Amino acid sequence: MHRKWGAWAAVLTLGLFAPASAPRLGAKEQKAVRQTNGTSEVRYSGGGKVQLVGVSYSPSDGQHWWNAQGAPISYAPSRPKSKSPLLAHGDEKARDFVFRCLGIPNNATVQITAPQSHSFDRWVTFQSRRPSALGIAATFPSSLHAVSIRVGVAGKPWKTIADVAPSSGAGLRFITRPWGARSITLGVSPPSQFNNSVGFTLSNTNVGADYQSRFAAVDRQGRLHPGVKLAGELSGRMYTQTISFQGMQIADVQKIVFQTRAYEWREFKNISLEPKS
Structure with a gap:
Protein backbone atom coordinates (compact mmCIF):
# COMPACT_ATOMS: atom_id res chain seq x y z
CA MET A 1 0.00 0.00 0.00
CA HIS A 2 1.70 3.18 -1.19
CA ARG A 3 -0.20 6.38 -0.41
CA LYS A 4 1.12 9.89 -1.07
CA TRP A 5 0.82 12.52 1.63
CA GLY A 6 -0.25 15.39 -0.63
CA ALA A 7 -0.95 17.61 2.37
CA TRP A 8 2.65 17.17 3.54
CA ALA A 9 4.12 18.83 0.46
CA ALA A 10 1.55 21.62 0.65
CA VAL A 11 2.37 22.70 4.19
CA LEU A 12 6.11 22.08 4.38
CA THR A 13 7.80 25.37 5.19
CA LEU A 14 10.89 26.70 3.45
CA GLY A 15 13.11 25.91 6.42
CA LEU A 16 13.78 22.23 6.85
CA PHE A 17 14.23 22.52 10.60
CA ALA A 18 11.73 23.88 13.07
CA PRO A 19 13.08 24.54 16.56
CA ALA A 20 11.50 22.15 19.03
CA SER A 21 12.56 20.52 22.23
CA ALA A 22 12.72 16.75 22.12
CA PRO A 23 10.88 14.93 24.95
CA ARG A 24 13.10 13.08 27.38
CA LEU A 25 13.42 9.38 26.82
CA GLY A 26 11.14 7.39 29.10
CA ALA A 27 12.45 4.74 31.44
CA ALA A 68 20.74 7.06 11.44
CA GLN A 69 22.94 5.54 14.15
CA GLY A 70 20.22 5.82 16.81
CA ALA A 71 21.74 8.78 18.69
CA PRO A 72 19.03 11.20 19.91
CA ILE A 73 18.93 14.62 18.25
CA SER A 74 17.79 17.75 20.06
CA TYR A 75 15.46 19.12 17.40
CA ALA A 76 12.36 17.98 15.54
CA PRO A 77 12.66 18.30 11.74
CA SER A 78 10.00 20.36 10.04
CA ARG A 79 7.69 17.98 8.19
CA PRO A 80 4.12 18.00 6.94
CA LYS A 81 1.25 16.93 9.13
CA SER A 82 -0.74 13.98 7.87
CA LYS A 83 -4.50 14.13 8.39
CA SER A 84 -4.57 10.33 8.51
CA PRO A 85 -1.23 9.14 9.97
CA LEU A 86 0.05 5.69 9.14
CA LEU A 87 -0.50 3.47 12.17
CA ALA A 88 1.08 0.15 13.09
CA HIS A 89 -1.16 -2.87 13.45
CA GLY A 90 -0.51 -6.17 15.17
CA ASP A 91 3.14 -7.22 15.06
CA GLU A 92 4.35 -3.97 13.44
CA LYS A 93 6.18 -0.78 14.32
CA ALA A 94 5.65 2.57 12.54
CA ARG A 95 8.37 5.16 11.96
CA ASP A 96 8.74 8.60 10.31
CA PHE A 97 11.86 9.47 8.29
CA VAL A 98 12.80 12.98 7.09
CA PHE A 99 15.47 13.65 4.44
CA ARG A 100 16.81 16.81 2.83
CA CYS A 101 18.08 17.26 -0.73
CA LEU A 102 21.10 19.44 -1.42
CA GLY A 103 22.24 20.40 -4.92
CA ILE A 104 19.86 18.04 -6.73
CA PRO A 105 19.37 19.33 -10.32
CA ASN A 106 16.38 21.50 -11.18
CA ASN A 107 13.39 19.56 -12.49
CA ALA A 108 14.81 16.27 -11.24
CA THR A 109 12.39 13.61 -10.06
CA VAL A 110 13.04 11.96 -6.70
CA GLN A 111 11.66 8.59 -5.62
CA ILE A 112 11.92 6.97 -2.22
CA THR A 113 11.13 3.40 -1.22
CA ALA A 114 11.51 1.16 1.83
CA PRO A 115 11.97 -2.43 0.61
CA GLN A 116 11.45 -3.97 4.07
CA SER A 117 8.26 -2.04 4.85
CA HIS A 118 4.76 -3.45 5.01
CA SER A 119 3.27 -0.12 3.89
CA PHE A 120 4.37 3.49 3.56
CA ASP A 121 3.27 7.04 2.78
CA ARG A 122 5.77 9.25 0.97
CA TRP A 123 6.14 12.90 0.13
CA VAL A 124 8.45 15.16 -1.86
CA THR A 125 8.53 18.95 -1.83
CA PHE A 126 10.25 21.43 -4.15
CA GLN A 127 11.76 24.91 -3.94
CA SER A 128 12.13 26.78 -7.23
CA ARG A 129 11.81 23.62 -9.36
CA ARG A 130 14.46 21.88 -7.25
CA PRO A 131 13.71 18.94 -4.88
CA SER A 132 14.37 20.14 -1.33
CA ALA A 133 12.96 17.59 1.12
CA LEU A 134 11.35 14.18 1.18
CA GLY A 135 10.33 11.50 3.60
CA ILE A 136 8.12 8.59 4.47
CA ALA A 137 6.05 7.14 7.25
CA ALA A 138 6.38 3.36 7.12
CA THR A 139 5.44 0.23 9.03
CA PHE A 140 7.91 -2.61 9.57
CA PRO A 141 7.94 -5.98 11.31
CA SER A 142 8.42 -5.34 15.02
CA SER A 143 11.39 -7.74 15.06
CA LEU A 144 13.49 -5.39 12.88
CA HIS A 145 16.04 -3.17 14.63
CA ALA A 146 17.42 -1.49 11.48
CA VAL A 147 16.26 -1.03 7.89
CA SER A 148 17.44 0.23 4.51
CA ILE A 149 15.75 2.98 2.48
CA ARG A 150 16.46 3.62 -1.21
CA VAL A 151 16.35 7.09 -2.80
CA GLY A 152 16.45 7.45 -6.58
CA VAL A 153 17.11 10.65 -8.53
CA ALA A 154 16.31 11.05 -12.22
CA GLY A 155 17.96 14.33 -13.18
CA LYS A 156 20.01 13.71 -16.31
CA PRO A 157 18.88 14.78 -19.82
CA TRP A 158 15.92 13.01 -21.38
CA LYS A 159 16.60 10.58 -24.26
CA THR A 160 14.10 10.28 -27.10
CA ILE A 161 13.27 6.63 -27.72
CA ALA A 162 10.70 7.04 -30.50
CA ASP A 163 8.52 9.58 -32.26
CA VAL A 164 5.22 9.13 -34.04
CA ALA A 165 2.95 11.42 -36.04
CA PRO A 166 -0.54 11.99 -34.61
CA SER A 167 -3.04 9.35 -35.70
CA SER A 168 -5.70 10.42 -38.19
CA GLY A 169 -7.81 7.27 -37.94
CA ALA A 170 -10.00 5.93 -35.18
CA GLY A 171 -8.54 4.37 -32.03
CA LEU A 172 -4.92 3.96 -30.98
CA ARG A 173 -2.15 3.61 -33.55
CA PHE A 174 0.63 1.31 -32.25
CA ILE A 175 4.34 1.21 -33.10
CA THR A 176 7.26 -0.76 -31.63
CA ARG A 177 10.80 0.56 -31.31
CA PRO A 178 14.05 -0.92 -29.87
CA TRP A 179 15.13 0.21 -26.41
CA GLY A 180 18.48 -1.26 -25.42
CA ALA A 181 18.06 -5.02 -25.15
CA ARG A 182 14.30 -4.56 -24.98
CA SER A 183 11.62 -2.98 -27.12
CA ILE A 184 9.00 -0.34 -26.40
CA THR A 185 5.46 -0.39 -27.81
CA LEU A 186 3.68 2.95 -28.09
CA GLY A 187 0.07 3.79 -28.82
CA VAL A 188 -1.15 7.21 -29.98
CA SER A 189 -4.79 8.24 -30.39
CA PRO A 190 -6.21 10.92 -32.71
CA PRO A 191 -5.91 14.35 -31.04
CA SER A 192 -8.80 16.24 -29.44
CA GLN A 193 -9.00 20.02 -29.08
CA PHE A 194 -9.98 21.43 -25.67
CA ASN A 195 -10.01 25.24 -25.79
CA ASN A 196 -6.29 26.13 -25.63
CA SER A 197 -4.89 22.61 -25.29
CA VAL A 198 -4.60 19.39 -27.30
CA GLY A 199 -5.43 16.07 -25.67
CA PHE A 200 -4.23 12.55 -26.55
CA THR A 201 -4.68 9.05 -25.21
CA LEU A 202 -1.14 7.63 -25.17
CA SER A 203 0.10 4.15 -24.24
CA ASN A 204 3.56 2.74 -23.61
CA THR A 205 5.18 -0.42 -22.38
CA ASN A 206 5.87 -0.09 -18.67
CA VAL A 207 9.55 0.90 -18.36
CA GLY A 208 9.92 -0.31 -14.75
CA ALA A 209 11.11 1.30 -11.54
CA ASP A 210 14.63 2.12 -12.79
CA TYR A 211 13.44 4.59 -15.44
CA GLN A 212 11.23 7.63 -15.69
CA SER A 213 9.31 8.19 -18.90
CA ARG A 214 7.25 10.94 -20.48
CA PHE A 215 5.48 11.97 -23.67
CA ALA A 216 6.08 15.38 -25.26
CA ALA A 217 4.70 17.12 -28.32
CA VAL A 218 6.96 18.73 -30.92
CA ASP A 219 5.44 21.74 -32.68
CA ARG A 220 5.99 22.91 -36.26
CA GLN A 221 8.91 25.08 -35.12
CA GLY A 222 10.63 22.09 -33.49
CA ARG A 223 9.93 23.19 -29.91
CA LEU A 224 9.27 20.56 -27.25
CA HIS A 225 6.12 20.72 -25.10
CA PRO A 226 6.04 18.22 -22.18
CA GLY A 227 2.55 16.95 -21.49
CA VAL A 228 0.39 17.16 -18.37
CA LYS A 229 -1.03 13.80 -17.29
CA LEU A 230 -4.75 13.98 -16.52
CA ALA A 231 -5.30 10.27 -15.81
CA GLY A 232 -3.41 6.99 -16.09
CA GLU A 233 -3.96 3.25 -15.74
CA LEU A 234 -1.63 0.25 -15.82
CA SER A 235 -3.03 -2.87 -17.52
CA GLY A 236 -0.63 -5.77 -17.80
CA ARG A 237 2.61 -4.43 -19.32
CA MET A 238 0.97 -1.37 -20.91
CA TYR A 239 0.46 2.01 -19.24
CA THR A 240 -2.28 4.18 -20.80
CA GLN A 241 -2.57 7.90 -20.06
CA THR A 242 -4.74 10.86 -20.96
CA ILE A 243 -2.31 13.72 -21.59
CA SER A 244 -2.92 17.39 -22.33
CA PHE A 245 -0.47 19.69 -24.13
CA GLN A 246 -1.18 23.20 -22.95
CA GLY A 247 -1.22 26.22 -25.24
CA MET A 248 -1.35 24.17 -28.44
CA GLN A 249 -3.76 23.66 -31.32
CA ILE A 250 -4.09 20.42 -33.27
CA ALA A 251 -2.42 22.01 -36.29
CA ASP A 252 0.61 22.88 -34.10
CA VAL A 253 1.49 19.25 -33.33
CA GLN A 254 4.13 17.86 -35.70
CA LYS A 255 4.81 14.66 -33.76
CA ILE A 256 4.67 12.99 -30.36
CA VAL A 257 7.95 11.82 -28.79
CA PHE A 258 8.48 9.26 -26.04
CA GLN A 259 11.45 9.92 -23.75
CA THR A 260 13.13 8.15 -20.84
CA ARG A 261 15.81 8.87 -18.29
CA ALA A 262 17.31 6.55 -15.69
CA TYR A 263 16.99 6.78 -11.94
CA GLU A 264 20.27 6.73 -10.07
CA TRP A 265 19.53 4.77 -6.89
CA ARG A 266 21.42 5.10 -3.63
CA GLU A 267 20.75 3.24 -0.41
CA PHE A 268 20.66 4.40 3.19
CA LYS A 269 21.74 1.20 4.93
CA ASN A 270 21.21 -0.01 8.46
CA ILE A 271 19.11 2.92 9.73
CA SER A 272 18.31 2.40 13.40
CA LEU A 273 14.61 2.01 14.17
CA GLU A 274 15.19 2.60 17.87
CA PRO A 275 16.92 5.40 19.78
CA LYS A 276 20.03 4.64 21.78
CA SER A 277 20.09 5.61 25.44
Whole structure:
Protein backbone atom coordinates (compact mmCIF):
# COMPACT_ATOMS: atom_id res chain seq x y z
CA MET A 1 0.00 0.00 0.00
CA HIS A 2 1.70 3.18 -1.19
CA ARG A 3 -0.20 6.38 -0.41
CA LYS A 4 1.12 9.89 -1.07
CA TRP A 5 0.82 12.52 1.63
CA GLY A 6 -0.25 15.39 -0.63
CA ALA A 7 -0.95 17.61 2.37
CA TRP A 8 2.65 17.17 3.54
CA ALA A 9 4.12 18.83 0.46
CA ALA A 10 1.55 21.62 0.65
CA VAL A 11 2.37 22.70 4.19
CA LEU A 12 6.11 22.08 4.38
CA THR A 13 7.80 25.37 5.19
CA LEU A 14 10.89 26.70 3.45
CA GLY A 15 13.11 25.91 6.42
CA LEU A 16 13.78 22.23 6.85
CA PHE A 17 14.23 22.52 10.60
CA ALA A 18 11.73 23.88 13.07
CA PRO A 19 13.08 24.54 16.56
CA ALA A 20 11.50 22.15 19.03
CA SER A 21 12.56 20.52 22.23
CA ALA A 22 12.72 16.75 22.12
CA PRO A 23 10.88 14.93 24.95
CA ARG A 24 13.10 13.08 27.38
CA LEU A 25 13.42 9.38 26.82
CA GLY A 26 11.14 7.39 29.10
CA ALA A 27 12.45 4.74 31.44
CA LYS A 28 11.64 1.94 29.02
CA GLU A 29 13.27 3.84 26.17
CA GLN A 30 16.50 4.36 28.11
CA LYS A 31 17.35 0.68 27.74
CA ALA A 32 20.25 -0.08 25.42
CA VAL A 33 19.33 -1.02 21.86
CA ARG A 34 21.41 -2.51 19.10
CA GLN A 35 23.96 0.02 17.83
CA THR A 36 24.02 0.54 14.06
CA ASN A 37 26.37 2.23 11.62
CA GLY A 38 23.50 3.62 9.56
CA THR A 39 24.12 5.71 6.43
CA SER A 40 23.58 9.45 6.98
CA GLU A 41 24.29 10.77 3.46
CA VAL A 42 24.36 9.58 -0.15
CA ARG A 43 25.76 11.36 -3.22
CA TYR A 44 24.81 11.22 -6.91
CA SER A 45 27.00 11.28 -10.00
CA GLY A 46 24.59 13.73 -11.66
CA GLY A 47 25.17 16.22 -8.85
CA GLY A 48 23.81 16.75 -5.36
CA LYS A 49 23.26 14.64 -2.28
CA VAL A 50 20.53 13.52 0.09
CA GLN A 51 20.93 13.50 3.87
CA LEU A 52 18.90 11.67 6.50
CA VAL A 53 17.74 14.35 8.94
CA GLY A 54 15.99 12.22 11.52
CA VAL A 55 13.89 9.20 12.48
CA SER A 56 11.00 9.12 14.94
CA TYR A 57 8.05 7.07 16.07
CA SER A 58 5.01 7.54 13.84
CA PRO A 59 2.94 9.63 14.22
CA SER A 60 5.88 11.77 15.31
CA ASP A 61 4.11 14.83 16.77
CA GLY A 62 5.55 15.39 20.24
CA GLN A 63 7.96 12.48 19.92
CA HIS A 64 11.74 12.59 20.16
CA TRP A 65 13.97 12.05 17.11
CA TRP A 66 17.24 10.24 16.47
CA ASN A 67 19.83 9.98 13.70
CA ALA A 68 20.74 7.06 11.44
CA GLN A 69 22.94 5.54 14.15
CA GLY A 70 20.22 5.82 16.81
CA ALA A 71 21.74 8.78 18.69
CA PRO A 72 19.03 11.20 19.91
CA ILE A 73 18.93 14.62 18.25
CA SER A 74 17.79 17.75 20.06
CA TYR A 75 15.46 19.12 17.40
CA ALA A 76 12.36 17.98 15.54
CA PRO A 77 12.66 18.30 11.74
CA SER A 78 10.00 20.36 10.04
CA ARG A 79 7.69 17.98 8.19
CA PRO A 80 4.12 18.00 6.94
CA LYS A 81 1.25 16.93 9.13
CA SER A 82 -0.74 13.98 7.87
CA LYS A 83 -4.50 14.13 8.39
CA SER A 84 -4.57 10.33 8.51
CA PRO A 85 -1.23 9.14 9.97
CA LEU A 86 0.05 5.69 9.14
CA LEU A 87 -0.50 3.47 12.17
CA ALA A 88 1.08 0.15 13.09
CA HIS A 89 -1.16 -2.87 13.45
CA GLY A 90 -0.51 -6.17 15.17
CA ASP A 91 3.14 -7.22 15.06
CA GLU A 92 4.35 -3.97 13.44
CA LYS A 93 6.18 -0.78 14.32
CA ALA A 94 5.65 2.57 12.54
CA ARG A 95 8.37 5.16 11.96
CA ASP A 96 8.74 8.60 10.31
CA PHE A 97 11.86 9.47 8.29
CA VAL A 98 12.80 12.98 7.09
CA PHE A 99 15.47 13.65 4.44
CA ARG A 100 16.81 16.81 2.83
CA CYS A 101 18.08 17.26 -0.73
CA LEU A 102 21.10 19.44 -1.42
CA GLY A 103 22.24 20.40 -4.92
CA ILE A 104 19.86 18.04 -6.73
CA PRO A 105 19.37 19.33 -10.32
CA ASN A 106 16.38 21.50 -11.18
CA ASN A 107 13.39 19.56 -12.49
CA ALA A 108 14.81 16.27 -11.24
CA THR A 109 12.39 13.61 -10.06
CA VAL A 110 13.04 11.96 -6.70
CA GLN A 111 11.66 8.59 -5.62
CA ILE A 112 11.92 6.97 -2.22
CA THR A 113 11.13 3.40 -1.22
CA ALA A 114 11.51 1.16 1.83
CA PRO A 115 11.97 -2.43 0.61
CA GLN A 116 11.45 -3.97 4.07
CA SER A 117 8.26 -2.04 4.85
CA HIS A 118 4.76 -3.45 5.01
CA SER A 119 3.27 -0.12 3.89
CA PHE A 120 4.37 3.49 3.56
CA ASP A 121 3.27 7.04 2.78
CA ARG A 122 5.77 9.25 0.97
CA TRP A 123 6.14 12.90 0.13
CA VAL A 124 8.45 15.16 -1.86
CA THR A 125 8.53 18.95 -1.83
CA PHE A 126 10.25 21.43 -4.15
CA GLN A 127 11.76 24.91 -3.94
CA SER A 128 12.13 26.78 -7.23
CA ARG A 129 11.81 23.62 -9.36
CA ARG A 130 14.46 21.88 -7.25
CA PRO A 131 13.71 18.94 -4.88
CA SER A 132 14.37 20.14 -1.33
CA ALA A 133 12.96 17.59 1.12
CA LEU A 134 11.35 14.18 1.18
CA GLY A 135 10.33 11.50 3.60
CA ILE A 136 8.12 8.59 4.47
CA ALA A 137 6.05 7.14 7.25
CA ALA A 138 6.38 3.36 7.12
CA THR A 139 5.44 0.23 9.03
CA PHE A 140 7.91 -2.61 9.57
CA PRO A 141 7.94 -5.98 11.31
CA SER A 142 8.42 -5.34 15.02
CA SER A 143 11.39 -7.74 15.06
CA LEU A 144 13.49 -5.39 12.88
CA HIS A 145 16.04 -3.17 14.63
CA ALA A 146 17.42 -1.49 11.48
CA VAL A 147 16.26 -1.03 7.89
CA SER A 148 17.44 0.23 4.51
CA ILE A 149 15.75 2.98 2.48
CA ARG A 150 16.46 3.62 -1.21
CA VAL A 151 16.35 7.09 -2.80
CA GLY A 152 16.45 7.45 -6.58
CA VAL A 153 17.11 10.65 -8.53
CA ALA A 154 16.31 11.05 -12.22
CA GLY A 155 17.96 14.33 -13.18
CA LYS A 156 20.01 13.71 -16.31
CA PRO A 157 18.88 14.78 -19.82
CA TRP A 158 15.92 13.01 -21.38
CA LYS A 159 16.60 10.58 -24.26
CA THR A 160 14.10 10.28 -27.10
CA ILE A 161 13.27 6.63 -27.72
CA ALA A 162 10.70 7.04 -30.50
CA ASP A 163 8.52 9.58 -32.26
CA VAL A 164 5.22 9.13 -34.04
CA ALA A 165 2.95 11.42 -36.04
CA PRO A 166 -0.54 11.99 -34.61
CA SER A 167 -3.04 9.35 -35.70
CA SER A 168 -5.70 10.42 -38.19
CA GLY A 169 -7.81 7.27 -37.94
CA ALA A 170 -10.00 5.93 -35.18
CA GLY A 171 -8.54 4.37 -32.03
CA LEU A 172 -4.92 3.96 -30.98
CA ARG A 173 -2.15 3.61 -33.55
CA PHE A 174 0.63 1.31 -32.25
CA ILE A 175 4.34 1.21 -33.10
CA THR A 176 7.26 -0.76 -31.63
CA ARG A 177 10.80 0.56 -31.31
CA PRO A 178 14.05 -0.92 -29.87
CA TRP A 179 15.13 0.21 -26.41
CA GLY A 180 18.48 -1.26 -25.42
CA ALA A 181 18.06 -5.02 -25.15
CA ARG A 182 14.30 -4.56 -24.98
CA SER A 183 11.62 -2.98 -27.12
CA ILE A 184 9.00 -0.34 -26.40
CA THR A 185 5.46 -0.39 -27.81
CA LEU A 186 3.68 2.95 -28.09
CA GLY A 187 0.07 3.79 -28.82
CA VAL A 188 -1.15 7.21 -29.98
CA SER A 189 -4.79 8.24 -30.39
CA PRO A 190 -6.21 10.92 -32.71
CA PRO A 191 -5.91 14.35 -31.04
CA SER A 192 -8.80 16.24 -29.44
CA GLN A 193 -9.00 20.02 -29.08
CA PHE A 194 -9.98 21.43 -25.67
CA ASN A 195 -10.01 25.24 -25.79
CA ASN A 196 -6.29 26.13 -25.63
CA SER A 197 -4.89 22.61 -25.29
CA VAL A 198 -4.60 19.39 -27.30
CA GLY A 199 -5.43 16.07 -25.67
CA PHE A 200 -4.23 12.55 -26.55
CA THR A 201 -4.68 9.05 -25.21
CA LEU A 202 -1.14 7.63 -25.17
CA SER A 203 0.10 4.15 -24.24
CA ASN A 204 3.56 2.74 -23.61
CA THR A 205 5.18 -0.42 -22.38
CA ASN A 206 5.87 -0.09 -18.67
CA VAL A 207 9.55 0.90 -18.36
CA GLY A 208 9.92 -0.31 -14.75
CA ALA A 209 11.11 1.30 -11.54
CA ASP A 210 14.63 2.12 -12.79
CA TYR A 211 13.44 4.59 -15.44
CA GLN A 212 11.23 7.63 -15.69
CA SER A 213 9.31 8.19 -18.90
CA ARG A 214 7.25 10.94 -20.48
CA PHE A 215 5.48 11.97 -23.67
CA ALA A 216 6.08 15.38 -25.26
CA ALA A 217 4.70 17.12 -28.32
CA VAL A 218 6.96 18.73 -30.92
CA ASP A 219 5.44 21.74 -32.68
CA ARG A 220 5.99 22.91 -36.26
CA GLN A 221 8.91 25.08 -35.12
CA GLY A 222 10.63 22.09 -33.49
CA ARG A 223 9.93 23.19 -29.91
CA LEU A 224 9.27 20.56 -27.25
CA HIS A 225 6.12 20.72 -25.10
CA PRO A 226 6.04 18.22 -22.18
CA GLY A 227 2.55 16.95 -21.49
CA VAL A 228 0.39 17.16 -18.37
CA LYS A 229 -1.03 13.80 -17.29
CA LEU A 230 -4.75 13.98 -16.52
CA ALA A 231 -5.30 10.27 -15.81
CA GLY A 232 -3.41 6.99 -16.09
CA GLU A 233 -3.96 3.25 -15.74
CA LEU A 234 -1.63 0.25 -15.82
CA SER A 235 -3.03 -2.87 -17.52
CA GLY A 236 -0.63 -5.77 -17.80
CA ARG A 237 2.61 -4.43 -19.32
CA MET A 238 0.97 -1.37 -20.91
CA TYR A 239 0.46 2.01 -19.24
CA THR A 240 -2.28 4.18 -20.80
CA GLN A 241 -2.57 7.90 -20.06
CA THR A 242 -4.74 10.86 -20.96
CA ILE A 243 -2.31 13.72 -21.59
CA SER A 244 -2.92 17.39 -22.33
CA PHE A 245 -0.47 19.69 -24.13
CA GLN A 246 -1.18 23.20 -22.95
CA GLY A 247 -1.22 26.22 -25.24
CA MET A 248 -1.35 24.17 -28.44
CA GLN A 249 -3.76 23.66 -31.32
CA ILE A 250 -4.09 20.42 -33.27
CA ALA A 251 -2.42 22.01 -36.29
CA ASP A 252 0.61 22.88 -34.10
CA VAL A 253 1.49 19.25 -33.33
CA GLN A 254 4.13 17.86 -35.70
CA LYS A 255 4.81 14.66 -33.76
CA ILE A 256 4.67 12.99 -30.36
CA VAL A 257 7.95 11.82 -28.79
CA PHE A 258 8.48 9.26 -26.04
CA GLN A 259 11.45 9.92 -23.75
CA THR A 260 13.13 8.15 -20.84
CA ARG A 261 15.81 8.87 -18.29
CA ALA A 262 17.31 6.55 -15.69
CA TYR A 263 16.99 6.78 -11.94
CA GLU A 264 20.27 6.73 -10.07
CA TRP A 265 19.53 4.77 -6.89
CA ARG A 266 21.42 5.10 -3.63
CA GLU A 267 20.75 3.24 -0.41
CA PHE A 268 20.66 4.40 3.19
CA LYS A 269 21.74 1.20 4.93
CA ASN A 270 21.21 -0.01 8.46
CA ILE A 271 19.11 2.92 9.73
CA SER A 272 18.31 2.40 13.40
CA LEU A 273 14.61 2.01 14.17
CA GLU A 274 15.19 2.60 17.87
CA PRO A 275 16.92 5.40 19.78
CA LYS A 276 20.03 4.64 21.78
CA SER A 277 20.09 5.61 25.44
